[in-house]
Amino acid sequence: MKTGFTQIHKDLAELLPGALHALCQTSTYKKGDSLFAVGDKPQAMFFIESGEVLLQRLGPQGDPIVLQRASRGFVAEASLQSVRYHCDARVVVRSHITRIAVADLQSAMTADPVFAQAWIGMLNRELKRLRLQCERLALNRVEDRLLHLMATEGAGGHLPLGAGLKSLAGQLGVTHEALYRCVAQLEKAQRLQRVPQALQLVGGST
Amino acid sequence: MKTGFTQIHKDLAELLPGALHALCQTSTYKKGDSLFAVGDKPQAMFFIESGEVLLQRLGPQGDPIVLQRASRGFVAEASLQSVRYHCDARVVVRSHITRIAVADLQSAMTADPVFAQAWIGMLNRELKRLRLQCERLALNRVEDRLLHLMATEGAGGHLPLGAGLKSLAGQLGVTHEALYRCVAQLEKAQRLQRVPQALQLVGGST
DNA sequence: CGTACTTTTGAATCGCATCAAATCTGGTGG
DNA sequence: CCACCAGATTTGATGCGATTCAAAAGTACG
Numbered sequence: 011m012k013t014g015f016t017q018i019h020k021d022l023a024e025l026l027p028g029a030l031h032a033l034c035q036t037s038t039y040k041k042g043d044s045l046f047a048v049g050d051k052p053q054a055m056f057f058i059e060s061g062e063v064l065l066q067r068l069g070p071q072g073d074p075i076v077l078q079r080a081s082r083g084f085v086a087e088a089s090l091q092s093v094r095y096h097c098d099a100r101v102v103v104r105s106h107i108t109r110i111a112v113a114d115l116q117s118a119m120t121a122d123p124v125f126a127q128a129w130i131g132m133l134n135r136e137l138k139r140l141r142l143q144c145e146r147l148a149l150n151r152v153e154d155r156l157l158h159l160m161a162t163e164g165a166g167g168h169l170p171l172g173a174g175l176k177s178l179a180g181q182l183g184v185t186h187e188a189l190y191r192c193v194a195q196l197e198k199a200q201r202l203q204r205v206p207q208a209l210q211l212v213g214g215s216t
Numbered sequence: 217m218k219t220g221f222t223q224i225h226k227d228l229a230e231l232l233p234g235a236l237h238a239l240c241q242t243s244t245y246k247k248g249d250s251l252f253a254v255g256d257k258p259q260a261m262f263f264i265e266s267g268e269v270l271l272q273r274l275g276p277q278g279d280p281i282v283l284q285r286a287s288r289g290f291v292a293e294a295s296l297q298s299v300r301y302h303c304d305a306r307v308v309v310r311s312h313i314t315r316i317a318v319a320d321l322q323s324a325m326t327a328d329p330v331f332a333q334a335w336i337g338m339l340n341r342e343l344k345r346l347r348l349q350c351e352r353l354a355l356n357r358v359e360d361r362l363l364h365l366m367a368t369e370g371a372g373g374h375l376p377l378g379a380g381l382k383s384l385a386g387q388l389g390v391t392h393e394a395l396y397r398c399v400a401q402l403e404k405a406q407r408l409q410r411v412p413q414a415l416q417l418v419g420g421s422t
Numbered sequence: 423c424g425t426a427c428t429t430t431t432g433a434a435t436c437g438c439a440t441c442a443a444a445t446c447t448g449g450t451g452g
Numbered sequence: 453c454c455a456c457c458a459g460a461t462t463t464g465a466t467g468c469g470a471t472t473c474a475a476a477a478g479t480a481c482g
Binding site: 423424425426427428429430431432433434435436437438439440441442443444445446447448449450451452 | 456458459462465472476481482
């Protein structure tokens, strides 16, 4: 994890008021790094510029459950006012991540109503995305979940895979074996194509 | 649906600045009423004082999927800045619901930083609740989902059931048959008790 | 009383989890 | 360059649990 960047992601630059840009610090994280763990006190917010981060908690039997698989945008935005984190953030591929102190965000937000509105808009979008994730997990067949994901998140039926299919399986709430079989089956049926770092729907004529 | 109340729920009174209290309008809705439907333009926000409302969308095969089962608090808060609703809101039991115009909320929020912060806090809590819902839906067995729900939402292992078990089954993403069987089994094992309008965990010595 | 809905139980089927094992892959060190 | 290892990928066999379809009994309400 080495810092030094000054370039800020476009989405982030639009969200934050100019005064905050200088307070951002972009670093490179490698696979296996941890942004924070359960119980830590939130000191900074993390914005994923590129790469992939998993938010996960340990289930009742100790098996990790994926709450969020983020490849761009803020992670754990809801912890802005929290005393401690309620999940772990694990970097699963080499990623560029910008951090900014919670205190700086807080003061800027109370002083700048426009920024507060922008932040609320970001939270609203996150809420909708999460509701879609719930909708997705309510589907029982793996194929339905995958196609739902590609329809709602993939632009033009194109779903980037920063890490392998395994992290995707976690997000879909299925075992990696089931996902592999599902992908293979869709591929054989000419409905899906595997490209180097992504999945691509084919024949979107429907 | 008849209006006329002036009394506002405690949680709502704490969230809203005093100036907005007078602009609230509380009504009684009956089972089957609709607060809004997919495609409607959000004109007002709805706060459930008592009763039960289901947020749902139609799945790919036309089967309704429950996005949220609310018995208190705002419904579809994320639609504050939206052009249109992305789900239906259906009242499933006689409910008391307060509505307030979106425009009033917007202007109050930009003028009052404290209120904006309070609203952000509400959104943060909602985000966390949704992440728990995702965590819940990632469990494969019905029993695990039910116990997870009672552990995270039920105060002291007590889970209110405004409507019957059927709406609960929808929230858990399982068929009502599976839920009935699960409840019956837990009851036989002395781990759960059915009380008039709720479920109650027994022997919380663990 | 009749209708609509919830609740309940039963049987058959399907899909996924699980366990197991083989192959492939990238990266490390000799 | 090659041996080697850790992890990802892939395929197979088996069992369990939920869905599905079906039907009956209970319940609220006009």
